[in-house]
Amino acid sequence: MGPSFLNRRVTSLAVAALCAVQLIACRSEGVSDEVPAPEVAEVSESLAPDPSLGFVSARDGYFYLRNLRFKHVGANTPQLVYQPLWQVDETLNKLRDARVKHVRVLLPNDKLTTQAIGDRLQQVLNRARDRGMFVTVALTHNYSQEVWGWEKGDPAAMHAVRGDRDPAWNPTGVSGNVGFYSRSYSQGNMLDDRWIHWGHTANYKSFAVDIATRFKNDNAIFAWDIANEVNSTGGPGMVDYLVAFYRTMAAALKAADPNHMVTTGMVHTGWAGMTDAQRNLVYRDANIDYLTVHMYNTDPAQQHQGALDELWRADNMYAKPVIVEELGHTEARNNYSVLANQYQDLYVNRGVDAVMQWGVTFTCSLCKCARTCTTDPNDWGAGDCEFGPCEQQKLPEYVALAKKWGEWTHAWNVKTTPGVRNESLPCSTWDGDVAGCDAHGYADPNKADDTQHCAYYFCSNRCAPQGTSNCEAGCTSYCAASNSETWSCNSWNGNVSGCDAHGYADTNKANDTQNCAYYFCSNTCAPQGTSNCEAGCSSYCF
CATH class of the missing domain: 3.20.20.80 (Glycosidases)
Incomplete structure (x- = not known):
């Protein structure tokens, strides 16, 4: 040639x-x-x-x-x-x-x-x-x-x-x-x-x-x-x-x-x-x-x-x-x-x-x-x-x-994937897909199992439930902070009161983005909006 x-x-x-x-x-x-x-x-x-x-x-x-x-x-x-x-x-x-x-x-x-x-x-x-x-x-x-x-x-x-x-x-x-x-x-x-x-x-x-x-x-x-x-x-x-x-x-x-x-x-x-x-x-x-x-x-x-x-x-x-x-x-x-x-x-x-x-x-x-x-x-x-x-x-x-x-x-x-319902998929399905993540940014009460409330984290190019801390979303530079408000929700796995105490985002606290919720079906603390399946409750997974 x-x-x-x-x-x-x-x-x-x-x-x-x-x-x-x-x-x-x-x-x-x-x-x-x-x-x-x-x-x-x-x-x-x-x-x-x-x-x-x-x-x-x-x-x-x-x-x-x-x-x-x-x-x-x-x-x-x-x-x-x-x-x-x-x-x-x-x-x-x-x-x-x-x-x-x-x-x-x-x-x-x-x-x-x-x-x-x-x-x-x-x-x-x-x-x-x-x-x-x-x-x-x-x-x-x-x-x-x-x-x-x-x-x-x-x-x-x-x-x-x-x-x-x-x-x-x-x-x-x-x-x-x-x-x-x-x-x-x-x-x-x-x-x-x-x-x-x-x-x-x-x-x-x-x-x-x-x-x-x-x-x-x-x-x-x-x-x-x-x-x-x-x-x-x-x-x-x-x-x-x-x-x-x-x-x-x-x-x-x-x-x-x-x-x-x-x-x-x-x-x-x-x-x-x-x-x-x-x-x-x-x-x-x-x-x-x-x-x-x-x-x-x-x-x-x-x-x-x-x-x-x-x-x-x-x-x-x-x-x-x-x-x-x-x-x-x-x-x-x-x-x-x-x-x-x-x-x-x-x-x-x-x-x-x-x-x-x-x-x-x-x-x-x-x-x-x-x-x-x-x-x-x-x-x-x-x-x-x-x-x-x-x-x-x-x-x-x-x-x-x-x-x-x-x-x-x-x-x-x-x-087309058998057994998968769009609204029950975890937010991570849209990793690398900003438009797809944004399209699942709210839970529609008219749709069964629609619990995503997803948000896109550009610092790690991941889609995660709203309320996920930057650290938990894979943005490692946020993980060294000493303030507990930057910790991930799963810090309170097995601790119902600790999880409840972080159940809302305090606008007066920097980086407070948890909005955690306790999932008794798996004894885990996860960001609000996490589907039951993604939180480890396997009976909810299709």
Whole structure:
């Protein structure tokens, strides 16, 4: 492909065209025509994480977060791990304000150790968690492509697991830092069949398992993407090896981390050359939690239809959620309604569980995209000249579209989750959602179980019952005060008279915001407006 400041997203059309020519020419050295049946790790029932810890899970064809369905809006911020922290903060702040709940990043970097990569990922996770957001981590990248969103070294860092481009793995007669990235196509090189067959065990597998192990208890992780857009040449037996790769890696990741979901990161199974029998092995595997689809208007018609077929299969064949994990439309630059109409179709007609725009950044370089300059102080280097909303000069339209569907999906979750009544939900349902919290700011006596009286606490980006102290709402700077009027209501659990004594807010006392009430059904003292369910009276929970 061209310079890194141009289209950072490798077009799958180029890959598909390469492998449609002839299988022999596409096949990498080291793979014979006689391929034995691949070994696949035994599939065990996937362990479900404890929903109270805030891990997202998948069951019955839907995502769930704390037992509420979690259809949502996401965004691809592929360079976020390698951007300066002030850019990470600004990106996540603006996405949070746009009602985006989920971002996706590319993790591998062949210039850094696993420890250093994990440290950078931790910084992103901490910031996402603070904003009520989740992160999907792509554990490797199919294409030999620079880490385009950070300070470049000489040579530049590449989005490859360390060691996978080592010349020791070069095919015979190939020179340079190629390694397993020896399969050529119109825009460069990508992972070859040797890597799918056996080479992934050389460096990648241990890297992926080490990362999953380190972050297994971090509830800011949404899921592990096994690999971004990996496929084979389709040579004899190679698709079987691809199936085996996804299944064995899913089993390994689940063994290391039973708390988080695992998915493939595929464009779709048709793009990977899978038959029905082969795709069934992948997506009926209990260790693979949901389907992924990547969709661009530049894809050929057959590939686009394959993506739509995959969306149908998710619901009708596999009863698993599906995410349009990458979405881009070049025509949005001139007519944003084409993208708006696609969101409408995907959420309403196709029933997808999330849509993730490709190449989202909030400052970009139009002159670099136009090749009229080579440097630009406004360029974060993280977007995409062809598909990025910033580069298309459509950021206000993108933010409005994300907000619309962020609010729509939240309302859908509340309305459709079995056994949940809108008015009996705890205020924390609207953490990170100011409008949703404000909409539940009073109790309507005409609605049964409507006891929220919610209020939004900007100091912690949480929605809590009115009367919750700043300290109890997560604003830690208020917790050190010696005045008892700043203590949380639960300081008087088991103490009826103490709770009653703090049953009103005294306007003459600074920070007196408790308005506590005693809940005899659970012997707890909680802010007035807390629902019985949220106060620990489990018989009131639906």
